[in-house]
Amino acid sequence: MKIALSQLNYHIGNFEENTSKIIESIRRAKKEKADLVVFSELAVCGYPPLDFLEFGDFVKKCKTSIDTIAKECNDISAIVGAPSVNPVLKGKNLFNSAYFLQDGKIKDVIHKTLLPTYDVFDEYRYFEPNKKFACIEVNGETIALTICEDLWNEEDDPLYTFCPMDELIKSSPKFIINIAASPFDYVHSEFRKAILKRNVLKYELPIIYVNHVGAQTEMLFDGGSLIMNEKGEVLNELKYFEEDFLVIEVPSTKYQVPSKEKKYKSKIEKIHSALVMGVRDYFRKMNFRQATLGLSGGIDSAVVLVLAVEALGKENVFPVMMPSQFSSDHSVNDSVKLAENTGVTCHTIPIENIYDEYISATKPFFKGLPFNVAEENIQARIRGTLLMALSNKFGYILLNTSNKSELAVGYGTLYGDMCGGLSVIGDVYKTDVFELARYINRNKEIIPSTIITKPPSAELRPEQLDTDSLPPYDILDKILFQYIEQHSGPQEIIAAGYDEQLVRRILKMVNTNEYKRFQAPPILRVSPKAFGLGRRMPIVGKYLS
């Protein structure tokens, strides 16, 4: 039997585009003589549709798409993910389903059993878990059709009390198909393969795995659909971070091919590709073309500029320098050099005069009080206001340049440098931002080396350095990682060899700055625990604060 794996980039709620992509792919699969073509989870509506699922009209449109797609399924079968209405009154109104299409109509509908409800996932918010188990049949072959999390019940600390495959195996399927919407993070693709392998070995069946690709605001899907034999060997793998299509023979003659993931040797390479895809897709799906950002002379804005140029083209990125009386000459020079290296046009809007007007307007109130964070933040907010003025006048989208370390400890100005439609590196710790910069310079110097080597500074007061208020980033980031990614408590982090006072101070900064992150832009998610959708904290919480 020949099976086509169709790895597509869907757009949430864009039924017209998604449906026509799926139909195009079915036609291609037919041409290539496939018996079955497999699409990913919730393909017709995109993933995650979130509360759109609460609209009857939206759910109806999903069904209309499926009906349209079914008509294409003559001389071929297809598996397409979509929500379906729960016919039983009790329980949630919907299932997360895989439509099995054959002979121009809906032959069967298989529902997802294990509903991920953690981190960025909210599936039990919408879906009733499946409780009936049956395999499907294509060309006389029995297939165990599963949906993403259905295979993710880990042996050592299972999140669920049940394994759907334990039921499906009773029908003696010949192989497993899993349709997924499994988002990227820099460890996820290995983790995913390990889980698929454990299933393959446990049930002694090959697997065909079809994943989403593309970005939906903060959630990045890396693709990497694959076929794995019953020994756990990857026989073939689709592209990462790109749409792809493959027709294979199943059961497969063993033709192990070089993994397409191999081109990503390091975490930083993966993050780099993910971020470029994230920026590109955000713009395309929002129907935007051009971006702006503030160039400070620091490393964060330099890295974001380069990523934006890669994603959108140098002709579509309009960085702005906004020096104040506190900006150093080297910052301006470095920014000019960077703009030259990337080929973008960089404009300059000095902010001194505007700043002076604010100072004189607030003088009657501030009189006598020393310069402090109030005056610092005025500068950052002037820059935010100017960038948003360009955005409003020309339709540029402002890219936010905050990194994860500063978002964590609140080292940034709300409505100032925290402005932007999309946070590009908000899930990248400062130490990894340096790595990204070095990676960007791997072939030639694009980011001037002085930007990478000088000590980080916000330049909001004379001689300011980040280390005036924060520990060195290599220490800060390690403490943050243990707290945020690993959920370690203060005792554990201190026991790992960090200064008690420092640990308590940093954790307190993280927790008391929840109010700032609440108003941050959406953040491209590249780690297993990003701020935003996947990390939900009470603002009025009084824990470690």
Added chain:
Amino acid sequence: MKIALSQLNYHIGNFEENTSKIIESIRRAKKEKADLVVFSELAVCGYPPLDFLEFGDFVKKCKTSIDTIAKECNDISAIVGAPSVNPVLKGKNLFNSAYFLQDGKIKDVIHKTLLPTYDVFDEYRYFEPNKKFACIEVNGETIALTICEDLWNEEDDPLYTFCPMDELIKSSPKFIINIAASPFDYVHSEFRKAILKRNVLKYELPIIYVNHVGAQTEMLFDGGSLIMNEKGEVLNELKYFEEDFLVIEVPSTKYQVPSKEKKYKSKIEKIHSALVMGVRDYFRKMNFRQATLGLSGGIDSAVVLVLAVEALGKENVFPVMMPSQFSSDHSVNDSVKLAENTGVTCHTIPIENIYDEYISATKPFFKGLPFNVAEENIQARIRGTLLMALSNKFGYILLNTSNKSELAVGYGTLYGDMCGGLSVIGDVYKTDVFELARYINRNKEIIPSTIITKPPSAELRPEQLDTDSLPPYDILDKILFQYIEQHSGPQEIIAAGYDEQLVRRILKMVNTNEYKRFQAPPILRVSPKAFGLGRRMPIVGKYLS
């Protein structure tokens, strides 16, 4: 048997405060000869603890609190809500539990079965549903102990496939206890009573219901704990929007008392009390004292000012007028009058000079292009920057004054009038803001009548009126209500008699402005469907947009 109902205002993660409140209440109950004292759901850690529950350290602190509280339980039993660790490896790591404390120790732990995972609730994100059922015994009386949602499986469209009371009833309990964290909205208290009544009638048992009270950022808990007899009559009811304590005899001699909810005759009265509590609690729990806000001369800022004065005292509210060349004389005069009426000190910072500096700084870029939303937004952002400068200098917290109608259609400036630590009326439609203003003026004119009667205007360009870009609010709000609260699709709203083009335009505005709301402050939730926590929409979605 005498039972004490303890309705307390907990602070998320503030174990010290919560524990000592609970202990104080146990001592009072002992003094009043109660056999049992009942506290609400997740009392020791506050509700909702959200992802704090993913920290082992946090969960341990919950258990430590329970152990401390248990030691107080001599000569009295207590029921206290707290998370507990799931001893079984399979499934989620925690239960949402009710600790039954007796003889100075933990006598039993009862777990929640139905885990609300919709709107503002995410309980399946953290908790494993209970599958074992047993009643508890106090003084020889069998009691069915349930937790909030356990009684909420509605007959007509049940969200769950199972009713825990159907199991518990088999042990022939004498009455039901339900410990809850049931948040306020303006229809919720009636809805709650109706559900409790249906349970009482179905199982022919009286019920003792103990709810949270107080605000946790956006979630407002209104209290209203009660005892209802087996006929569904409310025998006694605790206060709304305040802590309260009551000892009652169960089974009760019938002493039906006047409902404490009766003082709230209308939706607007309830909203008013809820918002005042919301502002007060946010400040207390964040350890803030003083507020600032921009006074525009319009109705939104007028209403927020009055609510803030009620919540914090006139000596703690510092409104600021920031007139521009586009501000009308009547706006300034009305604001001065309002400040007089409320007894606050109002300062004025004209923004013309700052605005002129922005215009001259952007001139090289904007040259030749007509005045548009860019210049309008500069004004709003200057005001935001000035208010935040006062916030930074003096520790005032900026109150946001956006209403639900403008948040819905994106009629507001991100980083401008959308700034603030807390959105006070962001869940109140403009037509209800008018109602609130009239309610505030019920005894005497506090908000000058000219503020209520003049046509709304943002005053960002000459002669501007809201109706230049929006339909009249009475039409707009009705369409928004059908879409947002009722989840009606375009066809349904048009069928209800609204202009097709207008409906499509408004729904498109709602959906395309998701990116703005994403960065809005937390919004005090008073409706069944508020923006924020309870309404999760994809930003890159392309549905009705």
